[in-house]
Amino acid sequence: MISGFRRSLSLSGLSPNASPARRRPRDAPRHARSASLPCRSQSALSLIQDEIRSLRSGTASDLERIDRLLAALDDLLRLSRIQDPLRRCPALADRLLDGFLRLLDAQGSFRSAVLALGQHHAEACTAVRRRDPVRLASAARSLRRAEKELVLLATAIKDLTRCPPFTPGLWADAAEAEVAGIVTEAVAATATAMSAVYLGIAAVSSAAASAAAAASTSKDSWMVRALRRPSPSKKREAEEAEMGAMEKLEERMEGLEEGSERVYRSLVNIRVALLNALTPSL
Structure with a gap:
């Protein structure tokens, strides 16, 4: 018996006062409705599946899709029909x-890494504008450290991107197995998308660090160009090239920053x- 699932039946067609012509014959065809899950739970599961598909088709920089999936999962986990398997199955919980x-x-x-990365980016941009190779080299090292930290974060959750099957026989019925499968798939999809975000930001941080380091050690960097007294137009071109990666x-x-905060709150x-x-x- 599925807890929390109440179904009302209309018996007007079988009323004793109804005429024989209006009574429903016993062998008349009836609409069969699945009793595997209540409508509300089934709708919530369908929404999660839609959000998983949307997340997998999105871009690595889109934290909004991750947040939508987590919000749908949060709503699902608050339904009593979904909470019952969690209490009965410690492996899933x-x-x-x-x-x-x-x-x-x-x-x-x-x-925290996003906040620090914003500061490193601002320092690098300031160094470019002020023609300061020492500060730019320092910013390049900071950007490189941020890149390594983001790669480590992605590696730390890599195993969560997989969805290993549970031991057979854990579930009371097919409905519970369906719930467990969709919820664990949502965890894997979330981990995959978060890892993609981390690696995407790490890649652009690496590119910015490389550009900053190259500019700070180039023979045609600020001090040499100052001795050569380049024309204002060439100076602007050099600045634009150095700012490209930034x-x-x-x-x-x-x-x-705002998107990462929303995802954190949803988790x-x-x-x-x-x-x-x-x-x-x-």
Whole structure:
């Protein structure tokens, strides 16, 4: 019996006062409705599947798709029909708790990395404008450290991008197996998208670091060009070339701080929903 699933039946056609012609024959065909999941749960599962497909077809810089999937998953985990399998199956609950804890830790570190990366980017841009090779070399080293940190974050959640099957026989029925499969697939899709975001930002940070380091050590850098007294037009061209990689990094970081904050809050909400589902009500 599925808890929380109440179905109302209309018996007007079988009323004793109804005429024989209006009564429904016993062998008349009837519409068969699946009792595997209540409509609300099934709609929530369908929404998550849609968001998973949308996330996998999106771009690496789009944190909004990740947030939409997490919001849909949060709504699903608050349904009593979905909470029952979590309480009955420790394997599913443990996998979700561990997975979302690691995603939350990674996203928290990513938020800090984004803030630091913004500061490094500002320092590099200032060094270019002031023609300061020492400060630019320092900013290049900072950008390189940020790149390595982001790569490590992506590596730390790499195993979550896979969705290993559960041991057969854990579920009470096919409906519970369906719920477990979709929820674990959502975790894997979230980890994959988050990893892609981290690696994408790491790539542009690496490009900016390389450009900054090359500019600070080039024989045609600021001090040499100052001795040669280049024309104003050539000076502007050099500045534009040096700022190219910085602008690409700035484009990728646009809205990144706000988006990463939303994803972090959504992960916190899911952890709270999981813990509430697993904690017996008093």
